[in-house]
Amino acid sequence: xxxxxxxxxxxxxxxxxxxxxxxxxxxxxxxxxxxxxxxxxxxxxxxxxxxxxxxxxxxxxxxxxxxxxxxxxxxxxxxxxxxxxxxxxxxxxxxxxxxxxxxxxxxxxxxxxxxxxxxxxxxxxxxxxxxxxxxxxxxxxxxxxxxxxxxxxxxxxxxxxxxxxxxxxxxxxxxxxxxxxxxxxxxxxxxxxxxxxxxxxxxxxxxxxxxxxxxxxxxxxxxxxxxxxxxxxxxxxxxxxxxxxxxxxxxxxxxxxxxxxxxxxxxxxxx
Amino acid sequence: xxxxxxxxxxxxxxxxxxxxxxxxxxxxxxxxxxxxxxxxxxxxxxxxxxxxxxxxxxxxxxxxxxxxxxxxxxxxxxxxxxxxxxxxxxxxxxxxxxxxxxxxxxxxxxxxxxxxxxxxxxxxxxxxxxxxxxxxxxxxxxxxxxxxxxxxxxxxxxxxxxxxxxxxxxxxxxxxxxxxxxxxxxxxxxxxxxxxxxxxxxxxxxxxxxxxxxxxxxxxxxxxxxxxxxxxxxxxxxxxxxxxxxxxxxxxxxxxxxxxxxxxxxxxxxxxxxxxxxxxxxxxxxxxxxxxxxxxxxxxxxxxxxxxx
Numbered sequence: 001x002x003x004x005x006x007x008x009x010x011x012x013x014x015x016x017x018x019x020x021x022x023x024x025x026x027x028x029x030x031x032x033x034x035x036x037x038x039x040x041x042x043x044x045x046x047x048x049x050x051x052x053x054x055x056x057x058x059x060x061x062x063x064x065x066x067x068x069x070x071x072x073x074x075x076x077x078x079x080x081x082x083x084x085x086x087x088x089x090x091x092x093x094x095x096x097x098x099x100x101x102x103x104x105x106x107x108x109x110x111x112x113x114x115x116x117x118x119x120x121x122x123x124x125x126x127x128x129x130x131x132x133x134x135x136x137x138x139x140x141x142x143x144x145x146x147x148x149x150x151x152x153x154x155x156x157x158x159x160x161x162x163x164x165x166x167x168x169x170x171x172x173x174x175x176x177x178x179x180x181x182x183x184x185x186x187x188x189x190x191x192x193x194x195x196x197x198x199x200x201x202x203x204x205x206x207x208x209x210x211x212x213x214x215x216x217x218x219x220x221x222x223x224x225x226x227x228x229x230x231x232x233x234x235x236x237x238x239x240x241x242x243x244x245x246x247x248x249x250x251x252x253x254x255x256x257x258x259x260x261x262x263x264x265x266x267x268x269x270x271x
Numbered sequence: 272x273x274x275x276x277x278x279x280x281x282x283x284x285x286x287x288x289x290x291x292x293x294x295x296x297x298x299x300x301x302x303x304x305x306x307x308x309x310x311x312x313x314x315x316x317x318x319x320x321x322x323x324x325x326x327x328x329x330x331x332x333x334x335x336x337x338x339x340x341x342x343x344x345x346x347x348x349x350x351x352x353x354x355x356x357x358x359x360x361x362x363x364x365x366x367x368x369x370x371x372x373x374x375x376x377x378x379x380x381x382x383x384x385x386x387x388x389x390x391x392x393x394x395x396x397x398x399x400x401x402x403x404x405x406x407x408x409x410x411x412x413x414x415x416x417x418x419x420x421x422x423x424x425x426x427x428x429x430x431x432x433x434x435x436x437x438x439x440x441x442x443x444x445x446x447x448x449x450x451x452x453x454x455x456x457x458x459x460x461x462x463x464x465x466x467x468x469x470x471x472x473x474x475x476x477x478x479x480x481x482x483x484x485x486x487x488x489x490x491x492x493x494x495x496x497x498x499x500x501x502x503x504x505x506x507x508x509x510x511x512x513x514x515x516x517x518x519x520x521x522x523x524x525x526x527x528x529x530x531x532x533x534x535x536x537x538x539x540x541x542x543x544x545x546x547x548x549x550x551x552x553x554x555x556x557x558x559x560x561x562x563x564x565x566x567x568x569x570x571x572x573x574x575x576x577x578x579x580x
Contacts, residue, residue: 006379006384010383011391018397020410024409038426086302088301099298119545122545139312205404206518206521228407229525242405254393
């Protein structure tokens with residue numbers, strides 16, 4: 001009995017918790033006049049297509065979606081490739097001279113807050129001619145200590161050392177072993193890390209804000225923020241823009257929720 | 272004698288060492304991308320920040336060495352004191368509420384929930400997928416004067432039409448930032464705690480019961496001590512996040528820091544010093560002060576949580 005009551009309560013809390021997203025959807029389908037009426041609307045209205053037309057006039061949303069997808073995919077691919085390779089190196093050659101110290105260094109990088117070098121980082125990006133391009137969102141963050149740590153753990157757990165000997169007997173070198181033996185075996189780990197990286201890139205705000213200047217290069221979070229600053233009065237259009245920015249990732253999450261959750265908890269529990 | 276042995280063994284030892292290095296060439300090649308990239312974009316900027324923090328530099332004109340003047344400027348700036356105060360307020364508020372609520376919810380979900388535990392966890396994670404700008408927009412509409420549900424609810428409750436301007440109020444902006452952080456990150460902490468609770472062996476609970484412990488004793492003597500590493504991780508990541516806090520207060524106040532800078536935190540102060548006022552030297556010094564504070568609070572965190580075990 002008590003269990004049933006508690007279950008009901010927790011579901012109620014969960015509904016209150018996601019209600020703001022539902023409400024965002026509701027406001028996106030109303031006219032601005034409806035929104036400012038009292039009491040405010042709580043059910044979807046019929047103004048969606050007008051809001052959509054107005055939204056497309058004021059902000060290059062398709063361009064922002066494209067930029068976001070491009071950045072998130074490219075950065076994720078780079079992180080997966082680099083961290084799995086480096087993680088494999090550390091998992092496979094633990095007795096190489098200096099490997100222990102290099103590994104400690106990798107672990108130490110996890111605890112250094114990214115903000116510390118922000119200003120010189122910005123100067124460096126400027127010197128490289130990367131201001132107002134998407135490069136600084138793709139390349140620099142690819143050296144991710146946590147991702148390397150996570151890949152090494154996965155490789156140590158899932159690839160039995162005997163397999164390396166078998167591969168060598170079959171004539172495969174270390175690089176080939178990485179590519180044809182290790183990568184296919186760690187696919188679930190790559191998936192979890194990939195979703196986690198994709199999501200972090202998708203919602204990133206501060207670095208894009210610092211390096212991007214022109215509308216046509218904005219990622220979604222920036223486009224939404226600028227939409228809010230410029231057209232804050234047009235609540236319906238701003239809400240619709242917000243709906244569009246969360247929709248792709250919500251769908252991806254529903255499709256791959258399990259891997260996503262595995263990726264999030266792995267760092268804390270497998271350390 | 273020792274000198275003689277040293278001279279005779281060193282070349283041999285060196286030869287062995289060189290051979291071992293050569294044998295592991297693949298290793299160094301494989302791990303080099305990380306060290307090259309991190310060296311350029313991580314380590315180099317951090318080291319450069321020490322130097323820039325000792326200069327007066329706007330990013331364009333030649334830098335002028337000023338010693339520790341930037342540190343003195345920051346530490347005597349009343350706005351810095353305010354930003355630190357706001358950061359600590361938001362840090363404690365968001366850490367206690369987020370970690371506490373996540374732990375209670377995780378415990379209840381793990382012990383009592385009959386259906387849909389997995390779906391529940393996904394529901395609580397949804398806000399984490401949304402960009403902070405989106406969450407801030409939803410929050411600002413929820414708390415807006417005319418169209419806000421908050422004022423609408425208060426109007427219904429009091430019978431009067433309430434048109435309070437939450438976001439312009441100096442007293443409410445910090446709690447709203449805390450609500451926003453809690454909303455965004457609760458699911459992450461919840462997930463950690465649920466996973467942690469599920470890894471506690473059931474036999475331990477059974478053994479405690481056999482020894483005559485009641486529900487509350489089992490919770491405090493078995494569950495909490497076993498969960499301490501996860502509580503520590505949760506509190507630490509919340510602390511590191513809070514001291515680097517930027518997105519939430521920035522988008523919620525449209526970059527203004529709020530009425531009377533009531534929502535200015537160290538992260539937004541760093542941003543403004545660097546990219547609005549172009550005081551790169553002061554901003555670099557500020558970033559090192561933030562680093563020191565994060566280190567100190569992480570150590571304090573670990574001490575506090577370890578003392579209890």
